[in-house]
Amino acid sequence: MAHIQLKSISKSFGALEVIKGIDLEIRKGEFMVFVGPSGCGKSTLLRLISGLEQISSGALLFDGEQVNNLVPSKRGIAMVFQSYALYPHMTVYENMAFGMKLANTTKADMQARVRSAAQLLQIEHLLERLPKQLSGGQRQRVAIGRAIVRDPRVFLFDEPLSNLDAALRVQTRLEIAKLHHDMKEVTMVYVTHDQVEAMTLADRICVLRDGLVEQVGTPTELYERPKSLFVAGFIGSPKMNFLTDHFAAEFDCTTLGIRPEHIEVTDVENAVWQGTIIHTEDLGSDHFLFVDIGASEPFVVRQNGKLLGGIGDQLRLRPMAGLLHRFGADGRPVNGVGKENKSCVQQTQTIGDALGFSDKPF
Ligand SMILES: Nc1ncnc2c1ncn2[C@@H]1O[C@H](COP(=O)(O)OP(=O)(O)O)[C@@H](O)[C@H]1O
Ligand SMILES: [Mg+2]
Incomplete structure (x- = not known):
């Protein structure tokens, strides 16, 4: 006490x-x-x-x-x-x-x-x-x-x-x-x-x-x-995906973070990333797809319900609205407004909103 x-x-x-x-x-x-x-x-x-x-x-x-x-x-x-x-x-x-x-x-x-x-x-x-x-x-x-x-x-x-x-x-x-x-x-x-x-x-x-x-x-x-x-990177299982280089630059940051559960499979028009499934893990209620989108590590996508693809399949993906994490070179969240991105145009909630640091649209 x-x-x-x-x-x-x-x-x-x-x-x-x-x-x-x-x-x-x-x-x-x-x-x-x-x-x-x-x-x-x-x-x-x-x-x-x-x-x-x-x-x-x-x-x-x-x-x-x-x-x-x-x-x-x-x-x-x-x-x-x-x-x-x-x-x-x-x-x-x-x-x-x-x-x-x-x-x-x-x-x-x-x-x-x-x-x-x-x-x-x-x-x-x-x-x-x-x-x-x-x-x-x-x-x-x-x-x-x-x-x-x-x-x-x-x-x-x-x-x-x-x-x-x-x-x-x-x-x-x-x-x-x-x-x-x-x-x-x-x-x-x-x-x-x-x-x-x-x-x-x-x-x-x-x-x-x-x-x-x-x-x-x-x-x-x-x-x-x-x-x-x-x-x-420490909190969350499986780990948050981190993208760098041009993947992050498109979102005006050094490292772009997105959790496996915050990625959805989409069509050509709305796709932000695309790649080939290189591995799958089936846990019964959850499925994990490991997708090669051209980044240094496989991009992990969590799906519940029916499995939407197997090894070798092409997949188009986009982040769910407002659930991206942007980090600067210092490893801290990027404040302020980022460049507009096609994935975000039709999103109702801004990324800044979700992260609690910006009231302006992305
Ligand atoms: N009695 C001790 N004498 C010298 N170094 C120690 C002693 N206890 C812990 N350390 C060192 O302190 C650091 C932190 O240890 P510890 O608190 O056990 O870490 P954790 O529990 O997070 O794994 C380690 O580098 C460890 O080697
Ligand atoms: Mg210990």
Whole structure:
């Protein structure tokens, strides 16, 4: 139940500066996800919040009170890591109660708290088992339960799903979402390199890049209005298509971005791009067409419903109205008015409108 403030937080290991001055507010009860490529500093930032690492400079506040020098056990936090680290010789119940034993909780209170956490996580039937008798997903739930019974005001997760197989990952992700729903007052900070996890769990996402905040916003904001090429390429699956050279020049930008789901198949008159299908992926509900339009990489087009073509077929394509992203040489969105393009003449919504930076037609 804490409001967390990071003020110009930096962290160096020797001469290596890993966190380079981060300002961020995490609201009470918010589910904040740190996302970014491997090595960008996600775990380090989480460990600074937990107190497992010492902050080099800046201030960390919980509910307005500076906690830079407070030991982890005094911060009211609970952490769940990628590896569950349960005690192998203790039952699930004992594993969950262990932290409270050390904290001198009464037996009745301890039992009540373990029961209630077990109920929340639907592991009541497992309380007498040993960790080796559990599946990976169940073990991770026990680890989460062990964190819950401590009644933390901040929950910190560091890639808790990355050791689970795909099906269990989805299931456990749902459970974590439910946990957030059931424990509304608890602030949650969650680290992942998986943008799907970030999009589905977060109230807000903080995209980190090389020790700095690249953009903070709701999943929808990041998806619709990425403030950089980096965020545009990181958020969304499959990835946004990027076109350069003459493809971008036609739209008065250095890089033109368009998501696979924002491209439609069209006729000769309205075509903006055309090319040959070189590969298809059929996922049942969705189809992905990989089209060679003469760019350096295949252009990925998502189609739902009936598949409109196979390998070798010619395809004419155009962007859906208002859903193009234009970036300049600096990797930032291009502001202002671009050259008129035949694809955009009959569009009702302007591209600038959709990106929220222009009131003039393209
Ligand atoms: N204890 C440490 N000592 C030295 N360098 C470290 C230490 N912990 C992390 N680093 C370095 O800090 C950078 C960020 O690491 P980390 O926060 O683990 O990244 P992420 O979790 O985003 O993958 C990496 O270059 C890593 O090698
Ligand atoms: Mg990490």
